[in-house]
Amino acid sequence: MSSLILRTATRYLVPLLLLFSIYLLLAGHNYPGGGFVGGLAAAAGLALYALAFDVRSARTMLRLTPTGVSALGLMLAALSGLPGILRGSSFLTGKWMVAYLPGFDPIKIGTPVLFDLGVYLVVLGVTMSIIFALAEEES
Amino acid sequence: MKMLFSNVLLALIWSAMTGAFTLPNLAAGFVFGYVALLILKPLLGESAYYSKFPRTISFLAYFLKEVVVSSLRVAWDVITPTHYNRPGIVAIPLEARTDLEVTLVANLISLTPGTLSLDVAPDRRTLYIHAMFAENPDAIRREIKEGLERRLLELLR
Amino acid sequence: MNETISSVAQAMMGVLCVAMLIALYRVVKGPSLPDRVISIDLLTTLAVGVIALYSIETGQKIFLSAGIALALLAFLGTVALALYIRRGGPP
Amino acid sequence: MMTVLTMLALAGFFAPRLYRAWGARTAGRLALAPALAFAYFASRLSAIRGGETIRASFEWIPVLGFEFSLQMDGLGLLFALLIAGIGAFVVWYAGAYLKEDPAAPRFIAALLLFMTSMLGVVLADNVIALFVFWELTSFTSYLLIGHHHEEEKSRKAALQALLVTGLGGLFLLAGLLLLGQAAGSYNLSGILAADSLSSHPLFNPALALLLVGAFTKSAQFPFHFWLPNAMAAPTPASAYLHSSTMVKAGVYLLARLHPACADSAIWQAVVPAIGAATLVIGATMAYGQTILKRLLAYTTVAALGGMTMLLGLGQTLAIKAAVVFLLAHALYKAALFLVAGIIDHETGEKDVLKLGGLRRALPFTALGAGLAALSMMGLPPFFGFLAKETLYSAAQQPTLLAASVIGGVFFLVVACLTGLKPFFGAERDTPRHPHEAPIAMWIGPLAMGLLSLSFGVFAPWVGPTLIAPAASAIAGEPLTAKLALWHGWNRELQWSLATLALGLVAFASLRALRPIMPAFARLRAWGPERGYEAALNGLVAAAGAQTRLLQNGSLRYYLLATLLFVLATGGWFFWRLVEWPAPGAGTPVRLIDAVILSLILLSTVGAIFSRSRMAAFASLGVAGYAIAIFFVLYGAPDLAMTQLVIETLTVILLVLAFYHLPPLHPRTPVRGRVFDLVPSVLVGSLMAALTLAANRANLAPSISSYFSANSWTNAYGKNIVNVILVDFRALDTLGEISVLLIAGLGAIALLKLRAPGKGGGGAP
Amino acid sequence: MKDAVTMFLMVSGSVFMLLAAVGVLRMPDLYTRMHAATKVGTIGVIGVMLAVAVHFAELGIVTRSILIILFFLITAPVAAHMIGRSAYFSRTPMWKGTVVNEWPTPPSEQGQGPDPDGEVPKV
């Protein structure tokens, strides 16, 4: 039986963790962070959710199956290497687009960012699949 | 909530006007914004926001004082060689009802002197706390109900 | 003045180190599992302190991210351990 | 030549399929293949007689200097004629013999393939090609001997033949390769032509190896035991293996190498001695046998000994004798074996003592048998007589002559027993009522019997046509061979008469000697076959002991072995050769460093000594967090964060898993733990020392400055570590997330997929 | 002035943390140790994080410091609660000087006794 206090705190903490994980993912190219830590932090959030509530609701939060999330991530990471090939360069060559928004510094979006997103998803999905499977284990 | 949003917006506009998104500037913008909203009170109609703002400030002040004091007391007990404490577990009847109320009460009790929330009874009517000085459980109950819980519930309801 | 701050920060890190060793003693000694858990929890709190002081000492603010991560995650570990103590066996 | 070989091989490969189309008549038709081959070889007689050699070759493994080459000279031709000629009869015979056997197609196939390989052996010029065919004869004969494979005896005999000849094959391979290396050519023609080969340091080892190879194949003492056991094969196979093929391969090899090797001391010392010993042993072993095929088998051993002995003598006369003997033996032995098969087939009786008077029921068989037996007895005008005469004339030394005479006597006895006794005397009751066999079966013995007779009669033609070219090839120089039935009243003839007299006496006294036969049988039990059995059993036992010792199932021991390996190689080397770096100044140590590091050390100690798993685990967590702080201190915030998150997640995983695991119990006794401590500490020290050494080595400037120079300007990221992860070395990361994904799949599969009977798993 | 504040906050925060550790070491039982760890530790972190905020005086740093403080204010009591109730249910022994216990004996949902070694027997 879980704790009311934990559940309530979790409701407020999980969004924080997810937000933090997205920050880590996006800031990772320039500041400490990146897909790994980001994905792991998101996974930690969902894990907290699974601990405080139950696995079923945590699964619902994730929507896709954990395996699906990680497969998607891996595919994304691999696909992010293809634009390089299509543009006549090597596999995994970074290709960048610069978006100019008035009032902001130019935003650079490149395949390495997609790659990092793939990493994020894989880490999230895998960690979740392991934790969910273990938590659902009956003895 | 709408009022809080307006206040934050005003703070941002202030920062934009002054051209510096620094923390002091934002804080100043927030205060000025509150003053502006206060001025506009007749126009906007009655809102709990006007009273909640100062109450929140005063609650935070109270709470911070309690935290510091509590820490000092425990610290004192830690550095002095003898244990002055007479610990015990006390049951506190709860007025708080919603999840958030219960949780906040429990957490704040944990952060204030000499008391530590251990658990909420399954019926949510009783909070079991561990107290450092539990010679007089009734006094503890009264102190919490009159002080922390009342102030908090006023703020929340 | 910055050097003074650096050296004070360094000295305070020393203080926190002493605190860490004390907490570690409790981790090892126990005696109960919850004792270990709160000691580890305290250790992580101390570690956040060390990171903060270190970023003051070196002027590298980017270490703070590690502090945030630690603060958020240590809680998770503690909760997991607490649930373990609580259940004490197969759920 | 290549075409002939290919044709025979194809005939073999497609035999089973043809059987399906043609049924029982297939073997008769397939016998045309060797008959054609025979015709081809016969057509080359005159050319070879004229001193030509026929060559065919193609590139094979040019980088190794191997070409696939065949070459036919007189020796090869003689063998080829025997192999193809007898082979044709044997195939035809086998079709009838195995009429009822559903596995007959396989047998015929194996027989034809065996024939191909045997032809390959005698025609190969390249030593590797020779070896290839040599091994193929071993293998195909394995299939032939094991034809009745559902009987354990057959399987054992087949395995024995394979292992013994296989062992010899390996010696042969090593010998041939060394010889080729010494001669600078892997072709026999090149080897035989090489100058001063015998003074090369590799020559003697090579020769020794080759002799072992030849002796095993030709069932020379002490490897002779496999041959009588190979009787487990169906009779056509035995007839073929024993008369003209397989066992003759060893003799062929000796003959082939003769020009290059006969001068060496080893050859002269070993070959005649082993040959004589085999002759005597084979002959005595035959004594006391009453089973038809066994009798013949032991005389085969003896005959092979005789040929080996002759080749070892090295004189011209002996060489000629060997060739004559070889030819004679092939003919009568094939005939007698086939006859033994007919008798067995028709009467169901294998014991000669229980046979008699079959000449009325099996007239053609009896005729063939009689002719062959007379040749084997060495009576004029049969070819066997010439063989015996030349043998006696070559055996000038008294001991060799004695051995030859003993052999001759026993041959005579066996010939009487196997070729005459079953057909004469009173008719005996047998399990089956005998009828004459089909022509497919009796035609072979009859033809070979007649050939034995006519070769004797036409000896003056046989000498220069068949014997001289072969003998020339063996001698390595042109020889002539004048063969005639009548040489005058000379020493040889006198010994022949003596042999005849002794043989008849021996035959007559067989009955009287029967009580001592079991003693002979007991003697056999102490022969080298016992050594073979002991070696095989010992090997299997040793293998079992070794495996139980090494593969003992204890993970702890496996790890220990691994650690010791690391220590014995890297550790030992490092200790010996690496200069210990002088303790340099290095990076100064601060208090915080010291505290964090001691935190790591202390928590590690805690992990080792904790008696509860949660305590062990708590210590582990502390170590992880301390390492994270260390990473912060030394400028690795990314690492620190990752370490923290991972450590936390590990906590959660362990907690979740520990619901299901039992508490800790110390299991290894204290002494064992102390014992484990030693290699552990040594490995730790090694790693520590290596770390220090590598840290101070700095043998070349690091590549890392490139990353800081290009991270922002070319990869648009300021966090260099992250840029390395997602761009500079993104391939690493791609692999790494694959590892993660796989681990996730594994976790799900392990936890949800249950072995049958334990509740099925749900979809993931 | 700013530096003086920074130093004051650093020193007081650190000293509080040290005291928390000493408390965890010296207090007689788990529950009293938790008082030290939770409250004193938190105030220590708040002190140090405020020092960071003052020292760097940048928006990003200040918000992050406040974020960390906020995290601690939410998580520390919850963690204490989780450990406390778990400890109580697993019957972690209380100090002999404990004067009162108004919490009914823990429901014997697990049927376990206190476990001084921290090792929970396998069910």
Next chain:
Amino acid sequence: MNLLAAPIVIPLLLATLALLGMRSHRWQQALAVGGAALLVLVSFRLLFRVREEGALALQVGNWPAPFGITLAADLLGAIMVVLSSVTGLAIALYSVGARETARERFGYYPLVLLLLMGVNGAFLTGDVFNLYVCFEVMLMASFVLLALGGEKPQIEGGVKYVALNFFSSALFLAAAGLLYGAVGTLNMADLAVKIPAAEDGGLLTAIGLLFLAAFGIKAAIFPLFFWLPASYHTPPPAVSALFAGLLTKVGVYALIRFFTMLFPLEASFTQPLMMWLAALTMITGVLGAAAQHEFRRVLSFHIVSQIGYMIMGLALFTPLALAGSIFYIMHHIIVKTNLFLVSGVVHYLRGTGELKELGGFYRARPWLAILFLVPAMSLAGLPPLSGFFAKLALVVAGLREAAWALVASALAVSLLTLYSMTKIWGEVFWKADPTPNAEAAMEPARYRMLVWPIVLLAAVTVAIGFSAGPMFALAVDAAGQLANPSAYIRAVLGTAP
């Protein structure tokens, strides 16, 4: 040059596709078979290009050589990729016939594809640390494939497999780190240039010996092979076959690559050490097999034994011997995979691999018997099958180097191999069936599906034997590139060494 990335990316992408369509068996099977077939095409194309143009390199991410990761293929690498693809195709086809439905639901095909990705990556990478990562991909996939199914023997074998291979990875990782610390680079070509130039007083050799231990475990040499016989006979036959053919050879490949290009063997210590290891590996492995009475256990121990032959070629360290090793690997991957596939058919038909309980297969299924004989006799070195030429080359090389004892061990071991193979032949095929009518019903279609890959591999074995000349020439060229890696270095670094 992106062709070099294809053997890695194709299985990776297909694996993710298969995972996303995890519910459909057909989809997964189609992806696995199609992907493997595609890999065969790609790998042959790669081999032909390397044969024509010499060593090829791809600077992944377009970062110049010692800084980014370089994929590089010389002949050895290309040959290995071809072999892994062919094996992969056979396994994929066989798996379709095996119908391990429960396993298919838990990602069997994606795992096979990922395993191939790791294996190909290991063969193609030109970076030490990337090699570590590829090894991990391969190992992790093999861990899971081994344990997939959760039967008791699998789990028990898996524990040892995981434990010892993890230790190997830890050694590898440490060695890679030390190498970077000492030499400051991870690129193999760069290392091949810098290591000979460095005066290190033996440190690099010591690091090399750590690599030897790490790869030695993966390659299952003496005395590091224990995990192999403990685990290889436990998973489903297709998985066993895949492991048996490919995995240890990746370790051997790494040994060859490292101890020719980076740490060339030295007569003072490493070469004699390697010779001892080769001989002991051969002998202990074959004796282990002689003591076994279970189909796949016999085969498993023989893997160890034959690893010894491959190490022998390395230890002799002449171009001819290296060529022998390479040829041996080519032969062995195909043959060993096939033998395991045959054992699998037997297992599916009878539900056991105990030799005692089997029999009668020669009479009942003559084609299967012949399909066993081809690889079995090839393994035993019977001419003119592939194994003979492999053995021959090594023996010739050994005799030329006057390594008498090693040659003698090699020959003796081949006789014992023959013994083991005939033991299986005698027990499973020749012996009368001790339990007639015990055969599980199997639809002919499924049986054919199981047998076709066996036919394919047997044909390859025969083809290698009959084209031994050109095949061996290929191996000689590959060995030549190892002995003189300047073309490889030029392809990677863009400059002459």
Next chain:
Amino acid sequence: MELLMAIVIGFLYAAGVFLMQRRNMVKFLVGLALLSHGANLLIFTAGGFTRGSPPIIPEDADVAPILHADPLPQALILTAIVISFAVLAFALILFLRAYQTTGTDDLHDLRSTDT
């Protein structure tokens, strides 16, 4: 510092290896984790120490300051950490299953597949 680190690394290796030789699964896992820590610190140390200067290019610069920590070992360690985590997690679950299927957590008893 280097010497001290070498001692710590050696200690972690020794402890890891020692624990991996225990018969208990849990001890083995702890040993596995310690060994990973040892390997990570080893790479870090082999790459050299730079205090307090992370490999992050300052906001106002295009290249990192001259003196900064070597980013490559960090990236390698990061990869290694994640891989060890995957292996550890898998090993943990494998051991759990081994315990469930065999009924023992004694690694010494899991020998039915060897001989």
